[in-house]
Amino acid sequence: MLNKLRLERWTPALFLAPAIVLLIVFRYIPIVLGFEEALYTNSLSLAGARKFVGLNNFIAVFEDPVVWGSFKTTMVFSLVVNPLQVGLALLLAELINQRVPGIAVFRAIYLVPVAISMNVTAIAWGLALDPNYGLINGIIRTLGLPRQPFLQHPSQALWSIIGIISWIGVPYWSLFFLAGLQGISSDVLESAHVDGAGSLRTFISIKLPLLRRIIAFVLVSDTVVNFTLFAPIYLITRGGPQLSTHLVMYEAYRRGLVYGDIGIASAIISVLLIVVVAFVAVEFIVLRPRH
């Protein structure tokens, strides 16, 4: 009986231990490790060249034109892709929230890109957007329009990447907005209708304000996820042409695992992490339930 009581006292610890230990070791220790590695240089090379360099790697992040350039490109990319995806996802959610026959079929079709990996999406769209034989140029030229370079020209490459990732991103985030729209009570919409408000008016003045918490959540989550975009850059553009798609996560990979300089790669990630934590902190404050 005493044994059993003792066991009961340890029950919460037993239930929690695997999850908490794994989270600390594989999610939190790497964050600390990243900041630590950022203070050393060339720690991946075998020659024992691991040397303490203080904040030199952080200074390099801001002074190296390629590294700092990747931060600037990522900022431009973020300012375009995130509002774009959130806006389109809202419209898509409103569209599939219509109660019309067959809507379930359309919702199922729109879920398909969500299941497909970014990796396969990037390879497939890379082929479809190929300037010489790609499907899209095939259609464009058959319509008698001029061939487009898409991913192979600095003026279009980043836009093409934004389009490719939105093929998954827009349907994915629309799921959150659809759930939000379905949660709006029909009484509210009914009274708006009685007051003579049209669909557009109802969407802007009633639905959007009611969805603001979800919009804030999606905007922050989308921004944070897109900061780590890697697969399409690695698979299609390798940061080019002329560094036009040289996003920060690809630069961290290139420095750390291609050139073997874990120090500067860790400094890049640490700076990005500080930005992400700031975003998430703002989100926590904005979304804190009001009592």
Added chain:
Amino acid sequence: MNRDHTTLLRLRKARRYILLYALLIAIAIAIILPISWIVASSFTTRETVWKNVLPFSWRAFFPADFTLDGYQAIFEKDFGRALLNTFFLGAVTVVFGIAVGAMSGFAFARLKFRAKNFLFALVIFSFMIPGDLTIIPSFVLVRDLGWLSTWQGLIVPGLANGIIIFLFRQFFAEIPQDLIDAPRVDGATWLQVFTRIILPISKPALISAGVILFLGQWNNFFWPLLVAPDPELRVVQVAVSIIGIEQQVNLWEQMFASSTLAMLVPVLLILPFQRYYVGGILGSGLKG
């Protein structure tokens, strides 16, 4: 007069419907056409793969000259092993990921202990920071553990998943207190309550967690690319990328064939389990 008015309303409604369906169909086409082009092209030969693209013909979306050359070629390159490896990884991740997530979710929902709020904040914060962000220091950690090119290096770091823990906590919090009190009064331990009472009535949460964990592992690319360069441990997404970019010749029919297989599995999984998948990912954003 009145009849004219209803006709006008009906006309307006019809116009709205036509516009609505036109939009719905246009978006559906933008999703289906690229996919059917990939699938169709996977059944062609290298010589004919671009035949219907330029000049463009609607035949590009249907297999023209049916052949399995592409599939045969990728299976000769051990694509079958990559498929098996990924199924194995997915299955192990589902089983252990659910065990870890459900047990801690139960503790957060039902047990009393110190520092609960702090520990739960650790869980929430962990899924606000994407794992890919700290992938390079995680790589350093796994390398220092001697886990590069091992199964544990691929599996263990992903077992504790904040979204899964959160999902189970939300689900278990809704279970009526009576169901738990009765066996507890009869002297059952918490572990017995958990395995005999709670788990059998938690099928929706278990399916949601299973689908999310399996899809996550199936579609995982960056992590296996870094930690498992060994061909014996190759996973589907890495195998697709190698056929796609690392072999310098343009093996188009093989790129299409491997992409087709890599998307087939998650699409076939998500469609029957739509409700569970969507319900699972939504929990993380709408509550709390």
